[in-house]
Amino acid sequence: MAKAIYYSSVDIGTNKICSILVRIGPEGELKVLGAGITPSQGVHKGVVENVAETREAIAASLDESQRYAGSGVVRGVFATISGSHINSVNTKADPGEGAEPGGLSAMTLRNLIEAEFPGFDRSQQMLHVIPYGYDVDGLSGVRDPAALKAGEFQLETHVVLGDDQAVQNSVKAVRNGKTTVNSLVTQSIASAEATLTGDERQMGVILVDIGAGTTDISIYLHGQPWYSGVLPVGGIQMTRDLAVGLRVPYYIAEEIKIKWGHVMPEMVGAGEEVAVPGFQGQPPRLVRRRGVCQPLTQRMIEIIKLVMLRVNQAGLRRLPIGGIVFTGGGAEIEGLKEMVDNALGGPVRIATPSQVAGLPSQLRKPAYSASVGALLWGIKHGSERRRYDDRGKSSTEGPRSLFRRFSKPREEAVG
Ligand SMILES: Nc1ncnc2c1ncn2[C@@H]1O[C@H](COP(=O)(O)OP(=O)(O)OP(=O)(O)O)[C@@H](O)[C@H]1O
Numbered sequence: 001m002a003k004a005i006y007y008s009s010v011d012i013g014t015n016k017i018c019s020i021l022v023r024i025g026p027e028g029e030l031k032v033l034g035a036g037i038t039p040s041q042g043v044h045k046g047v048v049e050n051v052a053e054t055r056e057a058i059a060a061s062l063d064e065s066q067r068y069a070g071s072g073v074v075r076g077v078f079a080t081i082s083g084s085h086i087n088s089v090n091t092k093a094d095p096g097e098g099a100e101p102g103g104l105s106a107m108t109l110r111n112l113i114e115a116e117f118p119g120f121d122r123s124q125q126m127l128h129v130i131p132y133g134y135d136v137d138g139l140s141g142v143r144d145p146a147a148l149k150a151g152e153f154q155l156e157t158h159v160v161l162g163d164d165q166a167v168q169n170s171v172k173a174v175r176n177g178k179t180t181v182n183s184l185v186t187q188s189i190a191s192a193e194a195t196l197t198g199d200e201r202q203m204g205v206i207l208v209d210i211g212a213g214t215t216d217i218s219i220y221l222h223g224q225p226w227y228s229g230v231l232p233v234g235g236i237q238m239t240r241d242l243a244v245g246l247r248v249p250y251y252i253a254e255e256i257k258i259k260w261g262h263v264m265p266e267m268v269g270a271g272e273e274v275a276v277p278g279f280q281g282q283p284p285r286l287v288r289r290r291g292v293c294q295p296l297t298q299r300m301i302e303i304i305k306l307v308m309l310r311v312n313q314a315g316l317r318r319l320p321i322g323g324i325v326f327t328g329g330g331a332e333i334e335g336l337k338e339m340v341d342n343a344l345g346g347p348v349r350i351a352t353p354s355q356v357a358g359l360p361s362q363l364r365k366p367a368y369s370a371s372v373g374a375l376l377w378g379i380k381h382g383s384e385r386r387r388y389d390d391r392g393k394s395s396t397e398g399p400r401s402l403f404r405r406f407s408k409p410r411e412e413a414v415g
């Protein structure tokens with residue numbers, strides 16, 4: 001009889017760490033066994049800066065998620081990574097090139113990326129190597145070149161890169177006596193796994209995860225990731241702006257933002273007032289809610305502009321047919337959908353993790369998209385284990401198994 005398999009993920013956010021443990025039964029049924037959510041420590045704008053502090057928070061979160069499942073159920077976890085050091089490049093190459101039959105060697109890939117991406121050097125690691133199609137005689141995105149009578153064809157690959165030091169810090173923060181890293185998953189791809197529908201991926205879509213310290217962007221075209229990047233801005237900046245505007249401490253501004261924040265002030269009643277709690281001996285006071293919304297709106301407009309600039313720089317001139325999907329805790333602010341609808345047109349939706357049946361209500365919120373998505377990614381790509389050494393260096397850079405599906409068609413098939 002087939003045995004149950006356990007998977008565990010840990011999302012390393014700027015605001016919170018979230019670990020999830022699931023069991024896949026013999027019939028393929030998925031059951032969430034536990035979740036552990038702890039405040040984050042040592043993470044700045046999505047990057048692990050204080051390894052010891054982050055390790056402590058991660059261990060607490062993983063322990064909590066495994067509490068009801070017996071300890072030691074899962075050693076290898078799928079952990080997320082973010083930060084503005086993450087970027088991506090799309091490459092094309094003859095699938096026959098390199099040492100591996102039907103695939104590309106890590107060396108070939110590195111050479112290709114160096115040629116297309118001048119900033120790429122030894123200080124970066126490849127986090128994802130995702131084949132998305134063939135270029136057949138200049139025609140891009142072909143999924144089945146065997147069906148064409150073609151001569152020249154090249155494998156097209158989306159490669160996500162991350163700063164070596166940042167990658168090592170993330171691995172070190174997860175690793176302890178009980179836990180190892182199966183693979184790192186970039187938060188933009190993780191969030192997409194949990195939120196995007198198959199139709200959206202096919203039509204083309206921009207996924208934007210607005211967290212506390214970062215805004216993670218991924219663009220999907222023809223069903224595959226085509227761009228991945230991270231902006232070092234998020235909900236923290238919004239709260240800071242509000243704290244300055246209201247002349248209150250950060251924690252009061254955060255409370256007011258979550259309760260009364262809105263990024264379409266015209267949708268808020270002109271006479272509506274908000275109570276600002278007293279602090280340091282000052283009495284509580286009333287302020288206009290529209291005034292509260294002003295700095296939040298301005299900051300959100302700036303974030304959206306930065307996102308669209310990235311999208312343009314990536315080479316996309318128009319909104320894809322699938323539009324924009326927002327997720328992450330920052331996407332919970334009222335008025336976001338209406339604001340982006342007005343500014344850009346096209347479909348806009350705010351997404352919660354939707355690809356898992358029976359997800360506990362606690363996790364059915366935009367802030368947990370990357371947490372749930374890292375798990376889904378792990379289940380889908382479970383066999384592609386990376387090995388990280390004690391210093392957090394990955395031993396295998398281009399997971400070969402990914403290429404099997406796309407290996408060069410046999411001569412007779414091409415005709
Ligand atoms: N209702 C709300 N309105 C406005 N902002 C909100 C709301 N709920 C949560 N947020 C903001 O969302 C942010 C936290 O989001 P999230 O949990 O996705 O961040 P994170 O994953 O820890 O960080 P990151 O992904 O940036 O490293 C905080 O800045 C918080 O203020």
Ligand SMILES: [Mg+2]
Pocket residue numbers: 013014187209211212328370
């Ligand atoms: Mg996040």
